[in-house]
Amino acid sequence: MNTIETLEQKEKKYTKEDFTSDQEVRWCPGCGDYSILAQMRRLLPELGVKKENVVFVSGIGCSSRFPYYMDTYGLHGIHGRAPALASGIKLANPDLTVFVITGDGDALSIGGNHFIHLCRRNIDVTVLLFNNRIYGLTKGQYSPTSERGKITKSSPYGSLEEPFNPVKMALAAGATFVARSMDRDPKHLEATLLEAARHKGTSFVEIYQNCNIFNDGAFEKYTNIKTRFDNVVYLKNEQEYRFGRENDKHLFWDGHRFRVEEWKATEEPLTHNTDNLPVSMEFALAELSELEDFPVPVGVFRKRQAETYDALLTKQIEEVKKSKGQGDLQKLLESGNTWHVD
């Protein structure tokens, strides 16, 4: 049962200024984080929750300074542990709308375990992963999403490891909402974040975010007007996987793999289905971002309804109360064998 008093009931309309705190924003000029902040401030009035019921929780990293800039409740945590804080916040008070703001290092390096457990538990929080494929705050070391061979301060001869695919990890761990968006596609970003925030359960959004200081241009291919159409396929529910400058290509499913083909209308078009895509296609879609010669899927991969941990906990408490009655302290202390001394 959700007892949030919605805005409608309260008849008050927020603007983005209502969500702007008095703290100066401290990111490098040109950083992709600004766009994400702007979209968040824009969508919250749409979301229809009272601002005092909103909590932003973060770890440590450039991205994790985000809560300071939102005029809501906020907790700038410690490195990698935002999901732990967020879990406690949401479970202690299920009426709150909780966002987790994290970076690729924060969520997938030191915080990888908390991240996958959060997804598994399906606690109703929304996770925004600012993926700039680099450690920004510590001045540019490769991260678990950096491409192999990356030359950074800590890998002067090239990194030796394959990156994680965050979408794949979230899918495998069981997140019920999984999406990808980009700092430089503000409309899509805003819509995706809004959809994520509205979803009940753990919502995960990977956001391609440009760090113009330490990893400039990492997503240029997908954001540059010249190349983006050929390199991005937008996932839209119940629509085909069409892309290309002229919308002239699509992803064809050969029963095992996707292939890029010229688009032809068919009688039984292959359409995207966020609610019920078979696991085979989910992971095949997720894999595309790792492959050469394929567009990167942007949009919602999965959106499944499932009971949330917080709702189940509330339910369990109610059930136990129903069967045992509301606890009585004195009885509790006197449980077990007792005896009297006179």
Place this chain on the structure above:
Amino acid sequence: MNTIETLEQKEKKYTKEDFTSDQEVRWCPGCGDYSILAQMRRLLPELGVKKENVVFVSGIGCSSRFPYYMDTYGLHGIHGRAPALASGIKLANPDLTVFVITGDGDALSIGGNHFIHLCRRNIDVTVLLFNNRIYGLTKGQYSPTSERGKITKSSPYGSLEEPFNPVKMALAAGATFVARSMDRDPKHLEATLLEAARHKGTSFVEIYQNCNIFNDGAFEKYTNIKTRFDNVVYLKNEQEYRFGRENDKHLFWDGHRFRVEEWKATEEPLTHNTDNLPVSMEFALAELSELEDFPVPVGVFRKRQAETYDALLTKQIEEVKKSKGQGDLQKLLESGNTWHVD
């Protein structure tokens, strides 16, 4: 370059007694761990490596006492951190054959992050996850592989969370060898472990292991002679997905999902391919263990050749030496601007 002096060169043949340490085995009578220990002692003579080059590393848990019982080098680590120790051991001395012994709590609860990063890096170690779907050593709490609703000491009204699927996690994280076996199928277990140990790269084997004290019968369905044939499908390379008491059923691929059907020979039979299964089928296969009405796949899911982290590191060192020459200490100290004071 692998400089292990193999047994053949040394012309000495081990028996399982050579791998049996003088420590009394301290598991509960009837525990599934005994079988895994026995298979390990049996296969090592087959593996053809010198026993002084073998290191068993573990975390904490019943299963993690394993190293004490092997007459090789061994490190009983701390909870969840065996992959970290193992990574250091293997990277410092790539000639060693390193096994990680871990439990479902050890590997997937506290140690989840190290586990997925080990898989991602493809460091050449072999991970045996003793999955008894319970915390044994701490006397029976639900684990990240326990089924939802499980009643244990720490969940007297039933646990609220979906379990992890260890095979799915290993696949998503990028392990190059992924398999499943069972304590009660000793032959299969021995063969699988041997194959895992021989694989170059991170090899992961989930072993269904019965904890007869705190979670007895968790895998009964798959191990009991009466039910196992209908509930287990063995994955064999280049063979069909056939199962059933009369070998009368198989898994049919409908282009998106597996279905169980009566077996019929076809001209183009669907066969398993550990080396190159499309990601779609890998995950569809992995998912079967979560579904009702499907057999659980046992055997090798994936076996891919890929450069290991340890080999790449060795190569990088050699390359840097080639281009810069073996380092000279005095030069090192004198690098940068220097000046003389007379």
Place this chain on the structure above:
Amino acid sequence: MSQSTHLDQVTIRFAGDSGDGMQLTGTQFTNTTAMVGNDLSTLPDYPAEIRAPAGTLFGVSGFQLQFSSHEIHTPGDQVDVLVAMNPAALKVNLQHLRDNGIIIANADAFSLRNLKLAGYEQNPLEDGSLEGFQLFSVPITRLTREALVEVAISSKDKDRSKNFFALGITYWMFSRPLEVTLKWIEEKFAGKPELIEANKKALNAGYSYALATEVFTTTYTVEKAKTTPGKYRKITGNEAVSLGLIVAAEKAGRPLFLGGYPITPASDILHNLAKYRHYDVKTFQAEDEIAGVGSAIGASYSGALGVTASSGPGIALKSEFIGYAVMTEIPLVVINVQRGGPSTGLPTKTEQADLFQAFYGRNGEAPLPIVAAKSPADCFQTALEAAHMAIKFATPVFLLTDGYLANGAEPWLIPDVADIPEIKEPLAVSGKEYLPYKRDPKTLARTMAVPGTEGLEHRLGGLEKEDLTGNVSYDPENHHNMVRLRQKKVEKVAGFIPPPDFSGEEQGVLLIVSWGSTFGTVFSAVEEARKQGRQVSWIHLRWINPLPEMLGKLIHNFKHVLVPEINAGQLVKIIRAEYLVDARGFDRVRGLPLQTHELVEEISSYFEE
């Protein structure tokens, strides 16, 4: 015919294989003993292995209990009666048995195989090596089987009942009623009538055997202890902590949230609390200790009473987050059920070696209040106080217990809930100006505003905070000031906690300063020493940080200061640094409670100069 002897106090130890049900047997004896009104104190002592192979020395599980007609606080140094269910149990425990002590041995278990496993060359029941003791060699297995001949269960299951036979013998021996255990058997095995029958029969059979045969000649009676009138129950430390937390939360009007991860010997706190959903208790078994404490901080931040419980290695993992709670000034109770260290150490043994970790196990200057329970029942009160101070001062508070307190039991005078004061620490409310780091001048605590409170939106984090506003500040003077303020806040706790236990003269030759679970031993040793005419004074600290104000004056009035601890000397270092007195430690780090007689000797040495 048997004769009856009055005794003042008795120590009995049940010992057998891990699978022999010795913890259960000891617990039953304890429950019955509590019901008949003796004072008592228990010491379960079990191996780290779940169920080690039968018959081995390391598989021996023991349960020791002292009961008495007067106030006691230790499970006893030396054992009067040893129940040994197999050779290994005898071998391991004989060293604890007093001269002429009683051995009740299960003769059937002294097979060749078992003797060998225990490392006996000959059967000690037969070779005369036990001459200095009163040996009762009873074929318990066989007699149990005979008693259960008509019960329709497997013979393996029958053999499982033999501990009840042994229990029956001891019930006769100490004139105990059977009812408590009979009732327990019915409840425990509800739905399994054969097992009820079997265990009841075995218990009765043991009792009757002892009554009927000529083997045992004496029964013993231990009078009721004279204690405060009221309603009592038996309680272990982990139970008491759990109850204390539930009461604290209700008294504070905040839901209780435990973020935990299993670890011996703290897991039972999680297990206990998980039962109380109908008390609005939320337990969260996290993926590790870091997530456990993190979720507790998150819960506290949003208005619950956030608690986390663990033992040394788990506490080590929590240390970064505890520092975060110091910086953000969020209430948090951190319970460390100490066990033998360092590292994994001796997981099932007791120790007091994590005091320094509680004081200093964080980066930077991160002071916090520390309280330690002195007995199993005191865990209730200390948990209450810890929670109270955590909320009142918006700070993490360490509650130190240990393996001995956690699993040990004693009678507890059940308090009247109505008498326990409310914990009235208001949260900030809408409509007023809110400065997150404005402090109450009396406590230096800040007032929290929790999410959901309109108009008080604000941001917190682990970076240094500006005074008053709580905004991020790198200002040098502000930092210096905040370091001081956080320190002073902890010092202010001194004004809100009960004074420590003190007994004896306010000056003299020797002052003993103790803390935590050594209370029982020190109590007995001081009592004993005083009987011997030593004028020894004793202060027992419950709150260790801040130290009680009176200690500063007191401590200089003594020629010697002795600090007994189950570590290599931790409180003693703090005392020395604080008061510059040449305090000496008395340390035995054996994974066990200190022994009363050793401490008595040590005390005496100060008077023999």
Place this chain on the structure above:
Amino acid sequence: MSQSTHLDQVTIRFAGDSGDGMQLTGTQFTNTTAMVGNDLSTLPDYPAEIRAPAGTLFGVSGFQLQFSSHEIHTPGDQVDVLVAMNPAALKVNLQHLRDNGIIIANADAFSLRNLKLAGYEQNPLEDGSLEGFQLFSVPITRLTREALVEVAISSKDKDRSKNFFALGITYWMFSRPLEVTLKWIEEKFAGKPELIEANKKALNAGYSYALATEVFTTTYTVEKAKTTPGKYRKITGNEAVSLGLIVAAEKAGRPLFLGGYPITPASDILHNLAKYRHYDVKTFQAEDEIAGVGSAIGASYSGALGVTASSGPGIALKSEFIGYAVMTEIPLVVINVQRGGPSTGLPTKTEQADLFQAFYGRNGEAPLPIVAAKSPADCFQTALEAAHMAIKFATPVFLLTDGYLANGAEPWLIPDVADIPEIKEPLAVSGKEYLPYKRDPKTLARTMAVPGTEGLEHRLGGLEKEDLTGNVSYDPENHHNMVRLRQKKVEKVAGFIPPPDFSGEEQGVLLIVSWGSTFGTVFSAVEEARKQGRQVSWIHLRWINPLPEMLGKLIHNFKHVLVPEINAGQLVKIIRAEYLVDARGFDRVRGLPLQTHELVEEISSYFEE
């Protein structure tokens, strides 16, 4: 015409926006100053934000440097020359400028917008508020643009060169040659000829401007410092640690393995070491600090020199594993580059508040040796010693440095590698009987056998070990014994380390006891106090655990003991507990080095009784 003045020592501070290249400018000035033979000491001081918005107060980045014709050890309390590239830089730093000090300000940056951002109501360059100083208001941006008029780069890029213009002015002012920086520009911008041209031109233009115009009337010269003859280089603490480790590993015949995770201000150790693959250095950027230390322990276990480096919050996470290394007795060097705490604290600032964490930040009794570097160059020697003791005693060793040492620089007399002794600590070899926990009676260290050694297969772990065999043991007396042995082993380290620095009389009114990076300040303060006639003695500890034996005697010969620390009093507590002297702390926890003049005053107060 300008006149030339001789000075003994000068403190200069470059300050500007994070994007203004002040760290680079300061470093260039430092390199040139080192080359001309002055002694010097630096203090980079930059914000936690990567590149804060231009013009803001919190975005100001500073680099301070003191250089001198005699031995110095601090970057200076008060600044003689302040280069302020914008109003915010002026605002933040003016407090440090001495009366009548020189300001070189970029007048072009004092726009209305920037003034507002810095919180100035009026332009301080014009409103007379800087009257007590020598103000040189130079239109640096415009002059730079003019100088680069013909260079084919964007005007944004041209503006980037303005720091070189400013540097040029200071080079003229202090009679420095341009060559070092000109050469550096060529190397740094190799392949980008326009940038080479631009920056060179800007540097020359600044120099010429100062030379040509009448604005500056005085140049200053600071004579070469008289120091030990030899080959020198400039070195920061993080560089010195890295080199020390590489040398130690080679001297020990073991490959170097660093398991790390980036964290300010320790990351540069990882970055530095990652460059040296051709020295057989393996660096492993782990997924977190726990994996970092775990991999280092694993590497040590298999025969490497395992090292991990972090700062406070990361060290907190490593604490469980460090305890494991204590128990398994595996060599490990743990470097803590301390920063402001608690929690995330002040990441880019310096502090000494993790000493207690090094001593006690683990569960159980887990003693280990601790050494602290006293200056950037001393990081080399301490790293060597830490590695040596880690290997010799098969133990984790803490090496404490801090943010100030890590980034600060000083001249370093480069040692001759051949003069550095080998670290000869043999591993166990095949063919002999091997008991993993048999100890060398001189050191109490065990001998390690590494995987790959035939016949010495054995198992280690975090459970308590049996003496000699290393098998798991829960035996009470064995545990007590092992706790003592581990403690004694650490004490034995005292016999193998160099004595601490001591100066002054062996008795008197005041003994100063210091450790770590306060060395420089204490050096200056003691020098100053002695000049004022105070007979003060001073001992500086490098090894803090074990404490030097001589300290016990020495410390009682003084009426007062003063312990200056950048924390709330940590070593002072240890000293008090150990020696029972009423040692007092002198603590300023500001995220900055202590100030010499404050300490001088404090010292004086002890002589004015």
